[in-house]
Amino acid sequence: MELYKQQKVKIYNSLSNQKEDFVSINEGYIGMYVCGPTVYSNVHLGNVRTFMSFDLVYRYFKHLGYKVRYVRNITDAGHLENDADVGEDRIAKKARLEEIEPMEVVQRYTVDFHNVLRKFNLLPPNIEPTATGHIIEQIEIIKSIIDNGLAYEVNGSVYFDVLKYNEKEHYGILSGRNIEDAIHNTRVLDGQSEKRNPQDFALWKKAQPEHIMRWPSPWSDGFPGWHLECTAMSTKYLGEQFDIHGGGMDLKFPHHECEIAQAQAHNNITPVKYWMHGNMLILNGKKMAKSTGNYILPEEIITGNNAILSKPFPATVARFFMLQAHYRSILDFSNDALVASEKGYYRLMNAVNLLDNIQESNASSIDISEWIQSCYNAMNDDFNSPILIANLFEGVKTINLLVEKKETLSSNDLKTFKATFNTFIFDVLGLENVTSTDSSEKLSNVVELLIDMRNEARINKDWALSDQIRDQLAAAGVQLKDGKDGTTFAI
RNA sequence: GGCGUUGUGGCCGAGUGGCUAGGCAGAGCUCUGCAAAAGCUUGUACAGCGGUUCGAAUCCGCUCGACGCCUCCA
Numbered sequence: 364m365e366l367y368k369q370q371k372v373k374i375y376n377s378l379s380n381q382k383e384d385f386v387s388i389n390e391g392y393i394g395m396y397v398c399g400p401t402v403y404s405n406v407h408l409g410n411v412r413t414f415m416s417f418d419l420v421y422r423y424f425k426h427l428g429y430k431v432r433y434v435r436n437i438t439d440a441g442h443l444e445n446d447a448d449v450g451e452d453r454i455a456k457k458a459r460l461e462e463i464e465p466m467e468v469v470q471r472y473t474v475d476f477h478n479v480l481r482k483f484n485l486l487p488p489n490i491e492p493t494a495t496g497h498i499i500e501q502i503e504i505i506k507s508i509i510d511n512g513l514a515y516e517v518n519g520s521v522y523f524d525v526l527k528y529n530e531k532e533h534y535g536i537l538s539g540r541n542i543e544d545a546i547h548n549t550r551v552l553d554g555q556s557e558k559r560n561p562q563d564f565a566l567w568k569k570a571q572p573e574h575i576m577r578w579p580s581p582w583s584d585g586f587p588g589w590h591l592e593c594t595a596m597s598t599k600y601l602g603e604q605f606d607i608h609g610g611g612m613d614l615k616f617p618h619h620e621c622e623i624a625q626a627q628a629h630n631n632i633t634p635v636k637y638w639m640h641g642n643m644l645i646l647n648g649k650k651m652a653k654s655t656g657n658y659i660l661p662e663e664i665i666t667g668n669n670a671i672l673s674k675p676f677p678a679t680v681a682r683f684f685m686l687q688a689h690y691r692s693i694l695d696f697s698n699d700a701l702v703a704s705e706k707g708y709y710r711l712m713n714a715v716n717l718l719d720n721i722q723e724s725n726a727s728s729i730d731i732s733e734w735i736q737s738c739y740n741a742m743n744d745d746f747n748s749p750i751l752i753a754n755l756f757e758g759v760k761t762i763n764l765l766v767e768k769k770e771t772l773s774s775n776d777l778k779t780f781k782a783t784f785n786t787f788i789f790d791v792l793g794l795e796n797v798t799s800t801d802s803s804e805k806l807s808n809v810v811e812l813l814i815d816m817r818n819e820a821r822i823n824k825d826w827a828l829s830d831q832i833r834d835q836l837a838a839a840g841v842q843l844k845d846g847k848d849g850t851t852f853a854i
Numbered sequence: 855g856g857c858g859u860u861g862u863g864g865c866c867g868a869g870u871g872g873c874u875a876g877g878c879a880g881a882g883c884u885c886u887g888c889a890a891a892a893g894c895u896u897g898u899a900c901a902g903c904g905g906u907u908c909g910a911a912u913c914c915g916c917u918c919g920a921c922g923c924c925u926c927c928a
Contacts, residue, residue, distance in 0.1 A: 380858090397928095398928075399928090400928075401926090401927080401928095406928085407928090409927090409928060410927090410928045411928085412928075413928035414928075416928090453926080453927095535857090538857070538858075538923075538924090539857055539858065540856080540857055540858095540923095540924080541857095589926090609928095610928065611927080611928030612858095612859085612922065612923080612928080613922065613923065613926095613927060613928065614927080614928070615858090615922090615923070616857085616858095616923055616924070617923090617924085617925095618927095640928095641928070642859085642921095642922085642928095643921080643922065643928080644928085645921075645922095648920075648921080649921085650921075650922070650927085651927095651928090652926095652927055652928095653927070654926065654927060655927090684866090687866075687867065687868090687876085687877070688866085688867060688868085689867085689868070691859090692859095692860090692867080692868090693859080693860075693920095693921065693922080694866090694867085695866075695867095697865090697866080699865060699866075699878085699879095700865075700866045700867085700878085701866095702878075703865070703866060703877060703878035703879075704866080704877070704878080705878095706877080706878060706879095707876085707877040707878065708877095710877085710892095711877095713892085747868075747869095749867065749868050749869095749875085749876070749877095750868060750869080750875075750876080752868095752876070752877080753868070753875050753876035753877080754875095754876085755876090756875095756876055756877070757875095757876085760893095760894085763892090763893060763894080764893095764894090766893095767893080767894095821887080824887075826887065826888075829887095830888075830889080833889080833890080834889090837890080842890070842891075843890070843891085844890070844891040844892075845885095845886070845889090845890075845891070846891075846892075851891090853891085
């Protein structure tokens with residue numbers, strides 16, 4: 364029997380602001396859409412956190428035996444710098460500044476994005492569509508919305524009529540706003556706006572003559588509005604209504620609100636059953652954002668090449684750090700927190716490495732089924748990875764007791780225990796087992812030699828010499844670890 | 855100003871109306887020639903003020919603070 368029939372997941376649905384039992388539209392299948400990056404610059408660590416949160420969701424559903432279609436888009440057109448009325452396209456701007464083709468910008472940062480996510484061990488989505496690859500689909504949706512009387516054309520641009528839509532539907536259903544308040548709070552500043560109301564948003568924008576990113580349409584040579592691509596691509600690959608839509612908290616309004624309105628205006632059905640929003644990664648008490656310069660690049664974690672870092676960290680340690688917080692909580696990034704996580708991470712991996720040293724017994728002295736279910740319970744409760752990790756550390760204690768033969772497991776129990784421990788750490792959390800000793804072989808040989816010399820000195824009870832070797836190695840940054848089975852070292 | 859989230863012990867970070875989160879650091883113990891490492895054990899907490907309750911850090915109200923969105927951002 365599939366695991367998902369035994370393990371019932373609850374998801375916090377942003378639409379209802381409460382945890383709901385997850386029931387997929389088609390049993391055994393899940394359609395999931397996550398808003399991807401706008402590829403106009405390098406992704407920062409905050410971006411990575413959001414995608415990692417949904418990587419966790421994807422991995423867990425797969426583990427439960429669901430057949431998941433995971434779609435995550437690449438925004439390579441239409442994302443304006445300012446509001447949908449006046450700003451410059453982010454990618455076009457970057458291309459202008461660097462004097463390269465917009466598609467070169469897109470290519471460069473798409474490749475970077477993939478490289479970064481691979482380093483952090485995120486699984487690729489099943490479909491990764493681009494906005495520019497779906498211009499026709501977007502135009503068709505605009506036509507449909509115009510036909511339904513919920514969009515209007517002005518000077519070659521098409522806008523969504525939010526007020527008209529709001530007469531029958533609730534614009535603001537996701538973000539808990541109502542349009543009347545918004546109208547009262549809107550600053551009326553640009554008199555030359557083509558929009559009937561400031562809340563209206565662009566579905567199609569006519570391109571200025573100098574604008575090089577342009578496609579033909581019934582209204583003008585131009586480009587699609589940012590919100591539209593997600594509606595077009597999610598509808599195309601997941602259907603008019605699908606299970607899960609995810610993204611960063613900052614996309615809730617207006618982006619996801621607009622998606623709901625567009626899809627409803629187009630198909631007359633609300634597009635998404637469960638909306639999920641990952642929270643922000645903050646740095647220096649402020650949101651990480653490229654636009655403010657308050658950010659850290661994923662690469663800088665790995666190289667240590669950032670002023671706030673005391674040293675480099677393996678990517679998987681950063682992953683572990685982020686998974687120690689729940690995806691809906693704001694997470695505060697700092698060097699100290701990362702250092703603390705790293706120590707915990709190595710303790711966890713040390714236990715993983717000890718698993719093979721455990722010997723099976725005739726009978727079990729502990730009940731592992733309860734522990735296993737507690738791991739599932741953690742994940743079933745809105746993907747609570749911090750609780751799962753706490754349970755895994757309970758498992759670490761158990762492993763140490765088993766190694767010391769203070770507890771015992773039968774052959775079957777041991778097999779199940781090992782499999783569960785490994786599955787949650789590597790398949791579900793997506794951690795990788797790296798060793799802290801990544802020194803070169805030469806250095807390793809030299810240290811081994813010194814260890815041999817020290818051990819000889821110790822046999823001769825020449826403590827002065829043995830301590831000198833140990834302490835001077837320590838001063839050089841090489842730490843000796845005397846164990847029962849000999850001496851090892853760490854750098 | 856509006857909408858929303860949030861305020862937990864030295865630090866990071868979970869959580870529930872009454873029962874230990876967990877990690878790091880600290881302390882004690884085991885091991886060791888000493889030390890380190892490793893393992894085991896362990897203390898300090900729920901912003902403030904009211905209210906509901908037999909009982910609240912957990913529910914409600916107010917105050918103060920922080921953050922996000924309200925123009926683009928994962």
